[in-house]
Amino acid sequence: MKRTPHLLAIQSHVVFGHAGNSAAVFPMQRVGVKVWPLNTVQFSNHTQYGQWTGEVLAPAQIPALVEGIATIGELGNCDAVLSGYLGSAEQGRAILSGVARIKAANPRALYLCDPVMGHPEKGCIVPAEVSEFLVEQALTCADVLCPNQLELDSFCGRRAESLQDCVEMARSLLERGPKAVLVKHLAYPGRGAEDFEMLLVTAEGNWHIRRPLLAFARQPVGVGDLTSGLFLARLLLGDDWVAAFEFTAAAVHEVLLETQACASYELELVRAQDRIMHPRLRFAAQPLEL
Numbered sequence: 001m002k003r004t005p006h007l008l009a010i011q012s013h014v015v016f017g018h019a020g021n022s023a024a025v026f027p028m029q030r031v032g033v034k035v036w037p038l039n040t041v042q043f044s045n046h047t048q049y050g051q052w053t054g055e056v057l058a059p060a061q062i063p064a065l066v067e068g069i070a071t072i073g074e075l076g077n078c079d080a081v082l083s084g085y086l087g088s089a090e091q092g093r094a095i096l097s098g099v100a101r102i103k104a105a106n107p108r109a110l111y112l113c114d115p116v117m118g119h120p121e122k123g124c125i126v127p128a129e130v131s132e133f134l135v136e137q138a139l140t141c142a143d144v145l146c147p148n149q150l151e152l153d154s155f156c157g158r159r160a161e162s163l164q165d166c167v168e169m170a171r172s173l174l175e176r177g178p179k180a181v182l183v184k185h186l187a188y189p190g191r192g193a194e195d196f197e198m199l200l201v202t203a204e205g206n207w208h209i210r211r212p213l214l215a216f217a218r219q220p221v222g223v224g225d226l227t228s229g230l231f232l233a234r235l236l237l238g239d240d241w242v243a244a245f246e247f248t249a250a251a252v253h254e255v256l257l258e259t260q261a262c263a264s265y266e267l268e269l270v271r272a273q274d275r276i277m278h279p280r281l282r283f284a285a286q287p288l289e290l
């Protein structure tokens with residue numbers, strides 16, 4: 001029997017609704033991965049409500065929890081680490097030391113970094129020092145990086161001017177560490193208004209996916225976290241880069257269709273669970289020449 005992959009997911013938890021681990025853990029489990037959730041913050045709700053209660057996890061807890069897993073002899077079973085929303089840069093540094101510890105126990109373990117930098121206009125609030133940490137330290141340690149456009153621009157220190165430029169910018173990050181960069185949401189001048197576009201670049205090439213842009217009264221949150229979680233889960237389950245990319249685009253779109261049909265602000269993950277496992281749609285990744 002094929003072994004079930006294990007994945008340590010280090011990101012936020014919200015009590016109500018879906019963001020961070022609260023958006024990604026159940027879908028990753030639903031597609032067949034054993035998830036070890038380590039919550040960087042526990043907030044009442046995601047920050048785009050404008051107010052929340054709760055606490056940031058003390059950074060020293062991250063190595064302490066990893067060490068606890070080592071002590072029971074399970075750390076070598078960790079196949080991947082995912083990091084997302086961070087409550088502080090110190091937490092970020094603690095995650096990198098955890099990643100090093102895990103790679104020592106299992107040299108084949110992958111580290112996927114979703115560099116959540118916040119989006120002040122949208123109400124996604126992240127401390128400024130976290131962005132600096134991501135650009136200066138996390139990038140070089142990540143095997144896979146999953147930025148949105150704003151995050152890609154921050155890594156490159158400029159705004160993308162075209163699709164070609166996005167490809168060049170994402171490829172420039174490959175020289176700094178990651179084996180793959182998945183841009184979860186492209187936004188560049190001249191982009192078609194009807195589509196939601198994503199980009200994947202690896203040493204082997206560049207691929208682009210278009211899916212329909214859906215109308216929402218308020219944009220749902222947690223879509224990026226769902227995207228990076230499913231992409232990593234499918235890689236661990238044996239998909240190649242392009243298959244994981246296509247699966248992720250389809251499964252996320254299914255969740256958004258269910259969310260839209262329910263006129264819900266929070267992602268309808270429970271209702272969409274069978275559609276996550278077996279997306280009915282397929283968006284073919286198109287190779288892009290540079």
Ligand SMILES: Nc1ncnc2c1ncn2[C@@H]1O[C@H](COP(=O)(O)OP(=O)(O)O)[C@@H](O)[C@H]1O
Binds near residue numbers: 119184196214224256
């Ligand atoms: N097909 C779609 N139609 C409309 N909106 C979408 C679609 N897919 C994703 N979105 C929205 O697009 C936004 C992507 O946000 P962005 O900041 O680029 O990434 P992230 O989710 O990581 O913050 C989210 O608000 C998400 O709800």
Ligand SMILES: Cc1ncc(COP(=O)(O)O)c(C=O)c1O
Binds near residue numbers: 014019116124220224
């Ligand atoms: C607590 C928390 N975690 C994670 C996120 C990231 O969500 P998204 O997947 O939309 O980038 C947010 C966004 O507001 C948040 O408030």
Ligand SMILES: [Mg+2]
Binds near residue numbers: 148
């Ligand atoms: Mg995000």
